[in-house]
Amino acid sequence: MPPDLAGEEAHFRALESLYNSAPINDGFVSKLEIVEAGVARIRFDVEDRHFHAAGAAHGTLYFKMMDDAAFYACNSRVSDRFLLTTAFNLMFTKPLRPGPAIAEGCWISGKRRVLIGEARLIDSEGEEAARGTGTFMRSNIALAGLPGYRDS
Template sequence: MKNKNLFPMLSVSEVNELLKQEEIFNFIGIEFEKLEKGYSRLKFNFNEKLTRIGGILHGGVVFSAVDYAGSYAVRTLDKVKDGVTAELKINFLKPMKEGPFTVEPRVISEGKRLVVVDISAYDGNSNLCAKALGTWVVYRETNSETQLSS
C-alpha cells in the first residue's frame, strides 16, 4: 500500500534528524515526540539564551515553536507534501518560566487548500501559557504523482 504523505514513512526520530538542518530548530532545542494524523507534539527545555529580561521565555521563541508544531501537524494529513503558514495568531496567557515546554497542535478544519490548526503551549507544570490559531496553505500530491510513484 502506498503512503499518502511524507510523514508516515518517517519516524519521529527521523523527522527530528531531518529538522536538525534548520538552525533555529537546533537553537531552540525542539524535539518532536509524537506525529499522528492531524496532531503533533514537541518539547523543548528551558535555556537562558531563549529568555527576555525578567527570565521568561521570549515570545518569538514560543511563536517559532508553535509554528513548527502546527506545520508538522498539517504535514501528517492525507496527500499533503508540504504546507506554509498563511496566518498565525497567538495569545500569551502566562509567562513561560519553567520547562520542559510542550506544544500541541490539532487540526480543526481541513479544506482542499487551507488547513486551520488550534495550538496550545504549556510550561513544565502543565499550565496553559499560550493559545494560537493558524492557517496553513497545503500542497497536495497530485494524481499524476501518485501514479508515477506507485
C-alpha cells in the first residue's frame, strides 16, 4: 500500500520541528529539510567559533552535521520511534572554512531494527569536505511523546 502522502509530509515537518527543538542546535546556525523519505539536508554556517587552533572547523562540527543528516534521513523512514546512533565512521577530505555548507544525508538500507545511512559535507565552493556512514537503531522512545516532535 502506498504511504499516505499527508501523513508522510506531516512526519517530515514534525522531524524538522524536533531538530529545531534540540538544545544542542542553539549553538549553530542551521536548518534541516527532509527532502523526501530517506533524504535529509542540513544547511549550516561554518563560523570562526567552530575552529580549532589551526584555523579550520573542528571535527566535532563535521560529526554533528553528518550524524544529524544521516540520522534524520533514516528517521524519515521510521514514523513511530526515535532512532539512536550506534556507530558513525567519518572521513575528512578537506578543511571547512567560514561560510555556508551543506550536510546531505541519505538512507541506505534497513527497515526494522537497524538502519544504515550515509552523509557528506559540501563546502561553500561546492566541493566535498567529508563523508561518513552511520548505523541507527530503533529505540523504545516514541516520537509522538517527544515535546519537539509535532505536526506543523
